[in-house]
Amino acid sequence: MADGEGIIQAAAVELLTAPHGGKRRIAERLADQLGVSVQTAYRRLNSVTGHLTQRKRRVDAGASALQRHEAMAISAYIEATRRETGTGAATLEDAVEVLRANGVIAAGRVDTDTGEFLPLSASQVRRQLRLHSAHPEQLAVATPAARLSSPHPNWCWQIDASVSRQYYLSDDGTRIMDRRTYYRGKPKNFAAIEQQRIWRYAVTDHASGGLEVFYVQGAESSANFLAALIHTMTERSDGTMHGVPRYLMSDPGSAVTAKATRNLCSALGIELIVNEPGNARAKGQVEQAHYLIETGFESGLKMRAPVCSIEEMNGLVQPWARHFNATRVHSRTGLTRRDAWLRITSDQLVFAPEVPVLRQLANSDPKACTVRDWMIRFRGRMYDLRDIPGGVNNGERVEVVRNAIDADNGTVRVLRLDADGRAMHYLAPEVGVGEFGFLDSAAEIGTEFKAPPATAADTVRNEIDRLAMAAATDAEAKARRKAKALPFGGSIDPLKHVHEAQIIPALPRAGRASDVLAPEILQPQAAPAATARYTAPVLSHLELAQHLRERMPGWTAAHFAALAEAWPDGATEDQLEQIERRLAALLAPAMRAVG
Template sequence: MNPALNERLTAVATHADTLGRGDKSAYLKQQAAELGMSLATLYRKLEAVAVKPSRKRRSDAGRSELSLDEAKLISSALMEAMRRNGKRLMAVRQAVEMLRANGKIEAARIDEETGEVLPLSESTIIRALREYRLHPDQLLQPDPMNRMKSEHPNHCWQIDPSLCVLYYLPRQGKDTGLRVMKEEEFYKNKPKNVVKIEQDRVWRYTGTDHASGAIVARYYFGGETSANLCDFFIYMMQAKEDIGKDPFRGVPRMVMLDPGSANTSAAFKNLCKSLDVHVQINKPGNPRAKGQVEKGNDIVETAFESGLRFTEVADIDQLNAMAERWMRYYNGTQIHSRHGLTRYQAWNRIKAEQLVLPPPAEYCRELALSAPKEAKVSSDLEIRFGGRYYSVKDIRGVLVGQKLLVAKNPWETDGARVATYDADGNEIWQAVPQIEFDEMGFRADAAVIGAEYKGRIDTVAQQHAKELDKLAMGADTLEEAAAKRKGKAVPFNGEIDPYKHQEDTLAARNTLYLPKQGTQMEYNRMEVAEQVLSKVEMAKLLKPRIEAAGGDWKQAVRMLQTAYPQGIEASRLDEAFDKLMNAGRLKIHRTGSL
């Protein structure tokens, strides 16, 4: 419809609203004839231009029958029953049944028309969890991310190795060219075929400069190793064959990598430390921290590797030569959307004081040392590394049986260092002291038997175990907890019965068998404290009594909600019954002869 027709239709609709039924029909027929369309078409077009009143918002919109405290309990139970991999083991219905049976929640409402106590449906509870932002789907969403920037080119580099799944070098006979890894030969159900060419598979190392977005790619055999990482990092820093076309070079201020074993190796770390390069090891499970190099990998795959299918490559050196040519082309011609320049144009804005030239490649390789190894923490809080023993008791959060990444300490003869992480995920290497032994093979700092005693500081796990022991036994001290365990005390004072809802359900729905008479076994019940009945519980107990007495339950429930908004003690239930029965507005009907 054009604007003129819209204006005419709006005028027709406005005038039609002022007419009665008979006049309105005749008027619309006349207008349809003038506009050259059928009456049905006119009605349809008027419907499109008519301004419809907005739907009235419900008076109870935004409110939920489920309280916030009960929603938190349900959500907490769902999260506690979840596996560490995020798989949910307990359904909302099951959690609600368990908590109801244990008296932790009511999750019910009172029908204002009938006064009945009705449990909230599962869909209502799920909707309430979402309104309170307590649903597991909402709680498990990733944390918001912050955008990061670099101050200048070579401020920060990102490096990420990736298996080149499309091509490999078979090295069979005279055929040394790259070939497609065929799906029917190497798919996941044929791992033996993959093992055969494991050392021939090509790995791609990709690096990016965070400020300019410049991409560097190089291919290696042997997988994700410390040697390959060091060689690639040295290649990135060194001047290329023609710096007029390929200017990228220099030592970065920092480099970001994932926490792989090669990335945390002593060789790479020592190389970076010698060059005063800060190494940022990202926390596990945080791929967004280096999203730029992830995108760089994708660009290399689509813009460069896709063309390898149409050519022959003799060896890995030729492949790298082709990759260098592609880098000069792509970084030098393709415009980056963030800064509006080619990547090399943006990188070339680096200032002289920001461009730190590295030592020669061979000297850089000499700076790299051996790779670190994993060492298991013994019960004495010791590790063995390089044929020597080191104490790790001062390592924060260390646990017996834990595996630590250990490397040589270049500043101490026969010294060792252990890799730890700070609160921000930065890797920190902490020196650990070597343990000295006497001529009899005993630790030099060990306590003399029968003469002295040296206590040991508890590990974090031991501290937690003691706290949990006191929590389960409801004790203030370990001695009190031990005494209760010796007395066969039930954990958590017996307040939690995870199977009580099953017993209640079976008792309520077991209608397949005829009831049998039996003799009730006598037992004692002890009340710890007087029970306070909520409005819902009062309604459950008073409704049958008032109706049996001929009372009007609808009027009674209104008075109940007004007089006892916070509930009442169980001992005062009869008092509440009398008050409702004797109320002036309560109609009582009694039957019987006078």
């Protein structure tokens, strides 16, 4: 042990006086003598001498060479050059070069020993952007989705349409589109089967997770949308989920914005909640339902004979949906979807009217009624409007719809717009009737909405947007971007570095002249114009006979035979009079003999 310590101390003294590059050999020799690794030998030497063989830590270590405003400017330039599709953005190297040329950033440091300016490399800038949470990859992360809740079943339904896995229904059954035939380059092939395509409508109950499926054919239209909604609301022997929901969430498609859809929902007291375009995850539950239907039901259709009608498709999927809701446990509730939906109370379950009534409501329009002394006349009855929030004025016209759910309670629904521009339904009781239950304010779902806290990416993204648009607020930046304002107020020239670059002109090169001779060009001489002469066309025997039959009553086969014999090559139209006289002279004796 003592010998080992002596060897280490001797090596340590030698290490302190060793020239540059010789310390490694001393450590390797000590490692061989002690039978340890080189790293262990370094640690033994350091424990004796306290000499650190590693490079000294810089005094500015840990400090960012790229200032925050520089990082923001680089990221803002990259995002400003990006296409709407998310592609085509400028590279980091180009962004740094352009901004340096325009004097916006320095992106470098000054050597304190020599005074030399050292620009940061692209890799260093990339690392510095991550330290400031401004790297394009950090900004591209999705914003956390807001969590939504429903107090009970039938509070909110989600509905969505998607093309079925079977794609289209031909004369001999369902077919799957072949990628070699149906692709973007052949739109006519899609148009040929447009009316045969199979669409799947999935409807889910937000509270229980229950799902219903309804297949239609053709396209995503308001008629198909209403057919799926009416099917789900109607009480069925092979289903569990039914009734009228309080809220209905859907995509902003034409089927939802159609007048028939809004009229039906208005009459039933359903408030439509339409998510923003491109934000499909706002109704992620029904999007997941499509996946469950595809994998659980439609995948098995390949194991049986092709389905030959939409009725057969719906007849097959209804038992599957009933079995799925009754047997699959939902991870959120810990219950099957059917058991969770069955927790609905009598006050929460509103039965839908009969199917004929629903169809009539879908096709009816609201009626405008004039207010007189706080009352309106609708279908021969008077209704009181004194309890409508905000009040009404004499002579004001309000829109009224027939109350399909509460038709026997003597009320009508008055359509009004709240402060946010959303359509609200208020019950107006019949004059002389007692108290009635009014619709609750739809503000309940709005007061319980809690937006998720902004992440660092959200904050930086908004800051970059304001910087790029030279705006003070997010709204101002959004308005300027919508108005196609130039980023940075148009102060940045993306080609400034090109114009100011000192490029040495290329020296001319020696060569020889081309020996190719151009051909002579002769001016064309105009040829004398020929005098056009009209030549009457020659008519065939058949054409001549058609003309002569009208001129000579009693035309017979003998006339035709004489015509063909006398004029074997046909004749022109101006010879018809001559032919008529000659035929009359030739056939006159024969006609008298016959007579």
